Amino acid sequence: MSAPSLFDALQQQPADALLSLIGLYRDDPRAQKLDLGVGVYRDETGATPVLRAVKAAEARLLETQGSKSYLGPEGDIRYAELLQPIVFGRTLAADQLAGVQTPGGTGALRLAADLIAAARPGAKVWLGTPTWPNHAPIMKAAGLTVATYRYYDQATQTVLFDEMMAALSGAAAGDVVLLHGCCHNPAGADLTPDQWRAVAEVVAARGLIPLVDLAYQGLGDGLEQDAAGARLVLDSVPDALLAYSCDKNFGLYRERVGALYAKAATPARTELMRSNILSLARANWSMPPDHGAALVRVILEDAALTADWRAELTVMRTRINQVRQALAAGDSALAFLGRQHGMFSLLPLSAEQVGVLRRDHAVYMAGSGRVNLAGLTLATVPQFIDSLRAVR
Numbered sequence: 605m606s607a608p609s610l611f612d613a614l615q616q617q618p619a620d621a622l623l624s625l626i627g628l629y630r631d632d633p634r635a636q637k638l639d640l641g642v643g644v645y646r647d648e649t650g651a652t653p654v655l656r657a658v659k660a661a662e663a664r665l666l667e668t669q670g671s672k673s674y675l676g677p678e679g680d681i682r683y684a685e686l687l688q689p690i691v692f693g694r695t696l697a698a699d700q701l702a703g704v705q706t707p708g709g710t711g712a713l714r715l716a717a718d719l720i721a722a723a724r725p726g727a728k729v730w731l732g733t734p735t736w737p738n739h740a741p742i743m744k745a746a747g748l749t750v751a752t753y754r755y756y757d758q759a760t761q762t763v764l765f766d767e768m769m770a771a772l773s774g775a776a777a778g779d780v781v782l783l784h785g786c787c788h789n790p791a792g793a794d795l796t797p798d799q800w801r802a803v804a805e806v807v808a809a810r811g812l813i814p815l816v817d818l819a820y821q822g823l824g825d826g827l828e829q830d831a832a833g834a835r836l837v838l839d840s841v842p843d844a845l846l847a848y849s850c851d852k853n854f855g856l857y858r859e860r861v862g863a864l865y866a867k868a869a870t871p872a873r874t875e876l877m878r879s880n881i882l883s884l885a886r887a888n889w890s891m892p893p894d895h896g897a898a899l900v901r902v903i904l905e906d907a908a909l910t911a912d913w914r915a916e917l918t919v920m921r922t923r924i925n926q927v928r929q930a931l932a933a934g935d936s937a938l939a940f941l942g943r944q945h946g947m948f949s950l951l952p953l954s955a956e957q958v959g960v961l962r963r964d965h966a967v968y969m970a971g972s973g974r975v976n977l978a979g980l981t982l983a984t985v986p987q988f989i990d991s992l993r994a995v996r
């Protein structure tokens with residue numbers, strides 16, 4: 605018998621429900637199985653290929669990279685600069701915007717949460733529910749207080765905009781409001797341009813701090829359209845944070861390629877935020893992994909590679925939208941999918957129905973009823989509709 609240990613006090617944690625689906629799906633021997641679980645793009649053959657532009661950038665990097673010496677806690681700063689016109693529509697002055705590379709969008713969110721907590725321990729962050737299951741754990745891990753309002757009604761497929769506005773109108777100055785920039789995860793239901801304007805107004809009027817999570821830019825309506833709401837909010841407030849991910853739109857998932865941008869009203873405050881971001885990054889991961897961000901930099905430095913990446917992104921977006929339209933046309937109960945954006949939508953299914961779909965039909969999706977529509981093809985849409993009808 606071993607002596608008692610400090611670690612005996614730990615509570616057993618459940619495996620992450622979403623990431624567990626990866627293994628469950630892999631181990632299912634049924635040929636007709638459908639993976640609508642974790643949010644990765646799949647092509648018409650079901651593969652998640654490395655993009656052409658990324659392969660070309662990798663070849664170039666292999667030839668030209670002369671050192672793997674440390675870069676510092678900010679990572680590849682040129683990468684974060686080159687993304688700015690894509691994200692913000694323009695390049696901001698260094699004394700208006702601090703931008704650093706982070707390990708994925710998750711790293712950007714965690715760094716944002718740490719920055720907020722450093723400024724105000726226990727600060728309140730408003731999350732509209734349902735939201736990405738990792739949002740609340742990240743905020744809580746930084747010691748922030750999570751408050752929620754209802755954003756979307758799964759049964760009626762409606763954005764509960766009045767409830768959102770009521771919550772934001774009642775929030776206190778200095779509260780943080782986390783906003784999905786586009787391609788809402790899990791609902792696929794984005795704000796309309798008018799709704800974004802109203803959100804921007806209330807956020808500005810109440811003195812709230814927007815924290816925009818922009819992880820799917822280009823996978824909804826297009827690079828410009830998908831950033832429009834976020835830009836509106838960011839332009840209407842003095843201070844704001846934006847967590848960015850290139851994992852999806854560059855297909856770099858496991859390379860973990862993100863960025864955190866902090867916009868401030870004065871040069872002095874920008875500098876204050878930058879210095880705190882760098883010291884928090886140092887304490888968290890010292891410096892982010894280089895490879896994926898270096899690839900994005902190589903692509904964005906080169907007009908031909910950038911054009912090819914944009915073309916590949918258009919193919920991805922078009923395919924997802926074709927699947928959406930095919931589902932909407934194939935079953936009137938799925939008509940709402942044709943009006944939504946990005947990889948995800950929430951089907952009005954109970955956990956039990958999701959279980960039956962997995963057990964009897966080899967359809968894998970999150971327990972919440974979230975489906976990754978990129979896991980379907982025009983050929984498998986009828987099979988999926990039949991499976992849904994069987995559990996209804």
Ligand code: LMR
Nearest residue numbers: 622641642643644736789
């Ligand atoms: C998802 O929601 O499927 C992705 O963002 C993957 C993840 O990290 O959860």
